[in-house]
Amino acid sequence: MIPELYLVCIFFAVIGTFIGALLSLIPSLHVYNVIGFVMLAYLPFVGIIEPMHMIMLLIGMLTGYAFMFQAQTILLNVPDDSTIFILLPGSKYLQQGRGYEAVMLAGLGGLLGIFFIVIALPCGMLALGAVRKLLTPNILFLVIGAIICFILLSEWPKDFGTARTRLGRLRDGWSALGAGYLTFFLASVLGIIIFNTSIIPVDRSFLQLALPFIGLFAVPALLLNIISKLEIPKQHLPSSVDVTIEEVARGGGAGCMGGLLGAFVPSVTAGVAGLLAGHATAQKGDKAFIISLGASRIVYYVGALLLFFLPLLHLRRGWLAISINMFFVPETTEQFFILAGAVALCGFLAFVLLLGLSRVMIKIITKFSYRKISFAVLLVIIFIVFLIGSWQGLVIMLAASGIGLIPVMFHSRRLNCLAVLLVPLWLNIGGYGSAAAGLLGVL
Amino acid sequence: MKKKALAIIFIGLMLALTSWCVIKLYCLFWKFIQEIPGGLFRFALLAGSLAVIVVSITLTAYLEVETKVPVKKVLKRVALPFAGLSAVPALLLNILKPKKAPEKVEIYERKCPSCGWEVGTKTVCPHCSARTYGRISQKHIIFIAATLLVISILLFKLAAVYSETEITKIGALGEEHNFRHIRVIGKVTDAPRFYPDEYGTSGLLRFYLNDTTGELSVKSESGVTRKLMEQNKIPGFGDVVDVEGTLYAGEEYRVLKLRSADSLKISPRYYKKVPLALIDGKKEGELPQGELVELHGEVSAKIKLSFAYIIDVADEEGNQVTVFVPQSIIDLTGLGDLGNIWQGSEVTVRGALKWYDSKNDYYDRWELVPATTKDIVLKGIPTNITGEPGYLQCTISDLLTSPSSYEAGLVRLENVTVTDAGSYAEGYGEDPATRVEFRVSDSSTTASLLVYAEGGATRPLELSLGDRVTLQGLFTKYGGRWELKIRADTTDSIEKVEVEG
Numbered sequence: 001m002i003p004e005l006y007l008v009c010i011f012f013a014v015i016g017t018f019i020g021a022l023l024s025l026i027p028s029l030h031v032y033n034v035i036g037f038v039m040l041a042y043l044p045f046v047g048i049i050e051p052m053h054m055i056m057l058l059i060g061m062l063t064g065y066a067f068m069f070q071a072q073t074i075l076l077n078v079p080d081d082s083t084i085f086i087l088l089p090g091s092k093y094l095q096q097g098r099g100y101e102a103v104m105l106a107g108l109g110g111l112l113g114i115f116f117i118v119i120a121l122p123c124g125m126l127a128l129g130a131v132r133k134l135l136t137p138n139i140l141f142l143v144i145g146a147i148i149c150f151i152l153l154s155e156w157p158k159d160f161g162t163a164r165t166r167l168g169r170l171r172d173g174w175s176a177l178g179a180g181y182l183t184f185f186l187a188s189v190l191g192i193i194i195f196n197t198s199i200i201p202v203d204r205s206f207l208q209l210a211l212p213f214i215g216l217f218a219v220p221a222l223l224l225n226i227i228s229k230l231e232i233p234k235q236h237l238p239s240s241v242d243v244t245i246e247e248v249a250r251g252g253g254a255g256c257m258g259g260l261l262g263a264f265v266p267s268v269t270a271g272v273a274g275l276l277a278g279h280a281t282a283q284k285g286d287k288a289f290i291i292s293l294g295a296s297r298i299v300y301y302v303g304a305l306l307l308f309f310l311p312l313l314h315l316r317r318g319w320l321a322i323s324i325n326m327f328f329v330p331e332t333t334e335q336f337f338i339l340a341g342a343v344a345l346c347g348f349l350a351f352v353l354l355l356g357l358s359r360v361m362i363k364i365i366t367k368f369s370y371r372k373i374s375f376a377v378l379l380v381i382i383f384i385v386f387l388i389g390s391w392q393g394l395v396i397m398l399a400a401s402g403i404g405l406i407p408v409m410f411h412s413r414r415l416n417c418l419a420v421l422l423v424p425l426w427l428n429i430g431g432y433g434s435a436a437a438g439l440l441g442v443l
Numbered sequence: 444m445k446k447k448a449l450a451i452i453f454i455g456l457m458l459a460l461t462s463w464c465v466i467k468l469y470c471l472f473w474k475f476i477q478e479i480p481g482g483l484f485r486f487a488l489l490a491g492s493l494a495v496i497v498v499s500i501t502l503t504a505y506l507e508v509e510t511k512v513p514v515k516k517v518l519k520r521v522a523l524p525f526a527g528l529s530a531v532p533a534l535l536l537n538i539l540k541p542k543k544a545p546e547k548v549e550i551y552e553r554k555c556p557s558c559g560w561e562v563g564t565k566t567v568c569p570h571c572s573a574r575t576y577g578r579i580s581q582k583h584i585i586f587i588a589a590t591l592l593v594i595s596i597l598l599f600k601l602a603a604v605y606s607e608t609e610i611t612k613i614g615a616l617g618e619e620h621n622f623r624h625i626r627v628i629g630k631v632t633d634a635p636r637f638y639p640d641e642y643g644t645s646g647l648l649r650f651y652l653n654d655t656t657g658e659l660s661v662k663s664e665s666g667v668t669r670k671l672m673e674q675n676k677i678p679g680f681g682d683v684v685d686v687e688g689t690l691y692a693g694e695e696y697r698v699l700k701l702r703s704a705d706s707l708k709i710s711p712r713y714y715k716k717v718p719l720a721l722i723d724g725k726k727e728g729e730l731p732q733g734e735l736v737e738l739h740g741e742v743s744a745k746i747k748l749s750f751a752y753i754i755d756v757a758d759e760e761g762n763q764v765t766v767f768v769p770q771s772i773i774d775l776t777g778l779g780d781l782g783n784i785w786q787g788s789e790v791t792v793r794g795a796l797k798w799y800d801s802k803n804d805y806y807d808r809w810e811l812v813p814a815t816t817k818d819i820v821l822k823g824i825p826t827n828i829t830g831e832p833g834y835l836q837c838t839i840s841d842l843l844t845s846p847s848s849y850e851a852g853l854v855r856l857e858n859v860t861v862t863d864a865g866s867y868a869e870g871y872g873e874d875p876a877t878r879v880e881f882r883v884s885d886s887s888t889t890a891s892l893l894v895y896a897e898g899g900a901t902r903p904l905e906l907s908l909g910d911r912v913t914l915q916g917l918f919t920k921y922g923g924r925w926e927l928k929i930r931a932d933t934t935d936s937i938e939k940v941e942v943e944g
Contacts (some may be wrong), residue, residue, distance in 0.1 A: 006599050007453035096571040097558040104581065111588050118594055236559035240578035248579075331624035331689060331702065333605040341598030348591040355581070 006338060009056045013342040014349060016060020021353040023061070024068035025361070027078045027218070027377040029384055031065035032319050033210050039323050051328040052335065059305060059339060060346045062320060063114075066301040067350035070106040070294055071358040075099050075365055077221045077230075078377060080213060089286035097236045099365075103358040104241050105287055107351050109294020112252035113259060114347030116295070117303040118340045120256070125312050132315055135264065137429050143265055144426040147272065151415055151422075155180045179410030186403045187216065187416060188423035189440065195424040196437040199396060200389035207388045208396070209421075215400025216417040218381060220408045223401075225374035232370045235362045243287045251291030254281040258292065259299020263307055263317055267425035270300030272418055302343055309336040608687050614656030618692050626687035627699065629654035630733060634680045634812055637668075637771035645669035648775070650678055652686065652699075661686055663701040670704035677775045679814020681733035681795025683710040712814065714793045719762035722809050727798050730809055737793045738764055738811060742786055747850050752781055754819070756792060756811075766792050766819065767799070767810045779816030782851050782917050789822040834915040834934075840887035842918055846925050854927065855915040858940055859883040862891045867906040875899065881906060883914070892927060899931035903939045911940040 023034055035058060042054055073079045074090035093102035121128070135143070161172020190212055198205040224230075258277030262270045274296030277283075283292060304318035309330040316325055330336070365373055385393045400420070407414045427433040437443045555562045557573035566575055608626040616625065629652035639646035648668040652659045663671060671677060678684050685708040691698045701707060714737040722730065722738075740756040743763060752768040768781065784790060794813035801807055813819055834855035842849050865881035866872060872879055878898045884891040894914060896902045906912070916935040917928045929935045 005450065006602065007450055007457060010457065010599075011453050098571055098573070101557055101573075104584065108584055111584070111591070114591060115594075118591075118598065234559075236555075236557065238556050238559075238581070240556050240580045241584070242557050242573040242578050244577065245579075329689075329702070332608065334602045337598050337602035337605060341595045341602060344591045344595035344598060348588050348595070351588045352585070355585075 006341075008050075009052060009338055009342060010345060012053045012056035013060040013346050016057040016062075017064040017346040017349045017353070018060075019057075020061035020064025020066075021068040021350060021357060022064075024065050024072060025357065026384070027072060027076060027380050030080060030210050030213070031061055031069075033207050033384075033388060035061060035320060035323065036207050039326070043327065046327045052338065055324055055328065055339070056342055058320060058324065059302070059342055062305065063298075063302050063343060063346035064350045064353065066298050067107060067110050067347075067354045068357060070110070070297065071103045071354055071361055074102045074106065075358065075361045076373065076377060077225050078381075079217045079221055089290055092286065093290075094232060094235075097233045098238075099232075099235050100237050100358060100362055101241050102290055103354065104238075105243060105290040106294035107354045108241070108243075108248065109251060109255050109291035109296075110298045110354075111347065111351055112248070112291070113256060113295035113298030113303070114344060116252075116256040116259075117299055117306050118344045118347075121303065121306055121310060122336070122340065125310050128307070128310070128315075129312050131264065132313060140265060141426065141430045144267060144422060144429065147265075147268060147276065148419075148422055148426060150276065151272070151418070152181070152184065154415075155413065176410055176412045179406050180412035180416050183403060183406045183412060183414075183416040184419045186406070187212075187419040190400060190403060191420035191422075191424040192427070192433075192436050192440055193442050194396070194420070195428070195433070196440075196442045200392045204388060211385060211389050211393050211396040212400040212420050214381060214385060215397040215402075216404040216420060217414070219378070219397065219401040220404035220414075222374045222378045222381070223405065224408055226371050226378070230370050230374075232365050235366055237359060237362070243291070247285060247288045248291060250281060250283055251288035252295050254278045254283050254288070255292035255295025255297075256299050257281070259296040259303055262296065262300040263304040264315070266317060266429070267421050269418065269421065270297045272415065272422075273300065275415070298347075302347075306336070306339060306343065309339045311336055612656045613652065613654045613659045613697070616657070616659070616690060616692060616697050618694070620690050621692045623690050624687065625690050625699065626685070627652060627654060627659060628683065628685045629659070631678045631680055631682045631684060632658065632733075634769045635678060635771055635775065637774050639774055640665050643774070645672065646774075648677075652684065657697075659697045659699055661688070661699045661701065663704075663707075667701050667704055671707065672775060674704055675776070675815070676704060676707055676709060677772075677815060678707070678709055679712075679772075679795065679818075680797060680812045681735055682712065682814060684708065685710070712793075719756065719758045719764050720760065722764050722796070722811075723762040725809055727800070727807065730796050730798075732796065732798060734796045735793070736796060736811065737791065738766075739791045740764075740789075742784055742788045742790055744786060745784060747847070752851075754784065754790075754792075756790060765799075765808060765810045766794065767797070767812050768816065768819070769812075772813065773816055776815035776817065778851070778917070780819055780821040781816055782853060783821055784819070785852070791820045791822060793818040838887035839883070839885050839890065839892045842892065842927075843888060843890055843925065846918070846920070849918045850920060852918050853915070854918045855913070856883070856885065856892075856927065857913045858911055859885040859892075859914065861906055861908055861910045861912060864906055864908050864910075868908070872902075872906060873904050875902075875904060883912065893924060894927045894929065894937070895921070896929035896937060897931040900929040901936040902929060903937060906939065911942055913938045913940055 020031055023029055023031055038058070038061075042049065069080065074094065077091065077094075090099075090102050090106075093099055155177050161169050163169045163172050193199075194208060194212055198208065200208050200211070254277040255274055257280070258274035259270055261277065262268050262273030265273075271293065274293045277296065278289060278292055283289060301318070301320075305321050305324070307313055307315040307317060308321035308324070311333050314330060316322060382394065382397075385397045389396060404414070404417055406412070407416060424433060424436075427436045434443060553561065553563065555568035555571060555573055556575060556578060558568060558571040560568060560570040562568050562575055567573070568575065608624060610628055611620075611625045613627055613629060616627075632651045632653045635648055635650040637646055637648055645665045645668045647662060647664060648671065649660060649662045652661055686699060686701065687706045688699045688701045691700060712735055714735045716737045716739075719738055719740055722736070738756060740758045742754055743757040744753075744755040746753040750770050752770075752773070754766040754768065755763055756766055757763040773781065780790075792811055792813060794811040797810050797812050799806070799808050799810045834853045835849075836855045836857065837849070839856065839859065842854065860883060861881055862884045863882040866877075866879035867881055871877050876898045878900075879896050879902065881894055882891040883894055894916075903912075914927055914929065914937050917930060919926060919928050921928070929937055
């Protein structure tokens with residue numbers, strides 16, 4: 001490419017960042033849903049619009065979304081699969097009038113993620129290449145299996161309760177644990193069904209996976225907001241954040257490590273990967289945790305695309321990389337540096353937008369009743385789901401919402417909901433996917 | 444021009460944006476350094492520039508292994524200017540010895556900076572447990588974020604360094620380079636081969652390159668070939684081309700696949716005018732293989748083979764040179780003037796010299812292979828098979844009795860009858876942009892002839908069985924059958940003859 005044309009690339013990336021950030025203001029609308037439609041619209045024009053320009057637009061959208069959606073999770077309590085873990089500490093901050101500070105912490109994590117992917121990834125390409133060679137399907141099967149074991153085992157230990165009889169204590173002990181395992185089981189079944197059948201209209205079936213996620217994570221959180229009559233106290237807009245350099249380093253380090261794990265291992269999303277990395281680095285405290293998940297999310301989403309362009313690696317992970325590969329094959333070192341440069345630029349822009357737009361969101365949530373906002377958001381989500389999947393989509397969302405409500409009602413962990421993605425992919429990698437689908441009669 | 448205009452607009456926009464950012468950053472920057480000790484700042488600046496150099500060198504060292512871009516080049520273009528830009532101000536700050544930044548005084552705020560509750564002189568907020576001291580300012584975070592802009596510029600600069608793919612010698616390519624993006628420059632060693640797809644509008648293009656260290660096959664798939672055809676970028680025998688793409692290498696093969704038409708650059712062709720006598724009768728090795736020359740003479744013979752046209756060009760003294768036009772070149776670059784050239788036509792031909800080794804010394808000779816059919820230029824008015832200008836009037840019987848005599852010739856059929864309306868009967872005739880087929884016959888024979896009109900050709904929009912038409916076009920063979928082709932953008936035409944009464 002002629003270096004003068006980099007300016008056009010920058011223009012597309014900047015436009016993409018604004019689009020991504022603005023789209024993130026629409027509750028539960030995942031940028032991948034929009035990108036899916038953008039791709040469908042672009043494919044007939046592949047020969048007319050330069051692919052690199054399109055990629056710049058997409059990376060801008062992704063970066064804008066990855067930053068901005070954190071504000072939605074913290075301020076509106078509308079999480080997705082990768083922000084579900086911020087929900088609790090985010091709510092705590094919000095109830096203390098520190099929602100903006102929590103957004104700043106998540107944004108700081110995101111910035112660290114951007115620094116990591118544009119500086120450390122290219123320096124470590126040989127090491128990453130070696131890791132990739134290690135991750136054969138057999139090893140991946142074992143790794144994902146180990147993560148599933150971690151999720152199941154980490155439900156323990158639970159409170160045995162204070163019932164007087166042994167049976168009573170057994171019931172107390174197993175109520176939350178049983179609910180957690182039931183969630184895991186039902187989410188797995190839902191995942192296997194979703195992975196093996198096209199329930200929504202075929203022309204939009206590539207968006208089918210978004211629907212259970214909305215049902216599992218966003219809808220229960222909103223219902224909880226409505227039922228619990230939650231009201232948001234006046235929010236303070238601080239000019240500084242209460243965090244130490246050590247917390248930033250620990251959170252950022254764990255987040256980047258987790259995000260990289262998520263970007264490398266299929267079906268392991270940013271949230272669970274960040275959590276694992278947090279455990280691995282003995283992370284403690286809400287501040288480091290929020291920073292960690294902010295970083296993990298950026299590395300998971302944006303880093304995965306950079307890995308696809310990274311010379312000597314070209315690892316195709318993540319929905320966007322797979323979609324881009326439909327019309328483009330990255331080949332040159334120049335393309336990688338253009339993309340990395342755009343990511344650095346979009347990262348800065350998205351961070352500034354995050355600070356600005358989250359102030360607007362805070363004004364809205366403190367001006368209007370939080371219940372009413374949650375109700376309005378729920379209606380928007382139902383409308384989006386209907387647009388994506390028609391009435392069949394609403395059925396999927398309802399079924400997933402039922403599963404997602406179990407941990408909310410029985411105080412077990414929402415982490416179990418991730419079985420919707422982990423289990424079917426784990427079975428597919430192991431070669432048991434068809435057998436499992438056959439057992440459920442969905443083949 | 445469009446690209447230039449776009450670039451200028453964006454440069455303007457980006458300059459405005461950058462100026463605004465620079466002013467904002469400048470303000471933030473001075474506020475920031477007032478809050479930290481000057482020595483620490485200068486140390487950080489120097490350490491930062493050193494870190495950039497180290498990172499750049501490490502990065503380049505990794506990349507050099509694969510892309511062969513020398514470290515020196517990257518150092519010169521990126522690391523050193525950047526280090527200079529950051530280190531010089533740091534050194535200046537040391538020399539000028541600016542005012543020492545005021546010592547930081549811990550001020551206990553009356554309100555919690557996190558939640559806004561009253562905290563008095565407490566260092567930890569009793570409401571939210573946030574500390575009121577030792578916090579990181581939002582401005583500092585924005586300042587740190589702004590360094591991403593510098594990193595972004597650096598990365599774009601690095602992209603510019605790698606914008607030109609390093610040239611690789613063909614002989615150095617092996618299996619270890621499989622799937623790599625590589626660039627080679629070499630000479631095309633034979634006319635390109637073309638395998639048309641179903642519709643014949645594009646297909647697989649393949650040619651061979653030699654850079655004196657080895658030979659490599661270059662191919663392009665249908666989409667890229669179509670673009671090459673549209674841009675008239677079909678490499679010819681003897682061309683020097685600069686090509687980059689993905690390498691597929693095995694034990695006994697090396698194939699470079701073109702990803703886009705822009706990845707192929709053909710050096711300008713400079714032809715040397717030579718008399719036929721200089722070529723005729725020369726032995727192998729006496730002339731340079733692949734040299735580009737221009738000849739002028741009269742056509743003494745034109746032979747159509749299934750795979751090529753062979754045209755003998757002669758001068759007044761009896762010297763003769765054969766022009767070999769492979770069918771692939773016609774498929775890729777069109778028929779050009781070939782349809783109008785017959786024995787006696789005066790032509791100028793440009794092409795590359797090639798030694799034809801027939802395994803029989805008698806037939807061995809130097810031939811001229813043109814890069815495109817546009818390199819065969821007919822002088823004077825186009826003539827038909829009889830040497831007369833314009834279309835040759837004949838009957839269907841003439842054409843079908845000895846078709847090879849008329850092949851690739853311009854013919855005219857007057858007042859013939861439509862015996863099968865074909866596409867017209869199916870309703871495709873109404874759109875002038877659509878191609879149509881139908882059959883005609885005349886009183887000379889009971890057999891009928893297929894007429895094929897290209898989209899956009901001059902033709903009536905309605906025709907039906909029994910209509911009379913006058914046709915003029917190119918008599919040719921397609922898919923094993925003879926047809927009269929009515930070409931678009933030529934004087935070829937179909938005219939409906941109005942029958943009185």
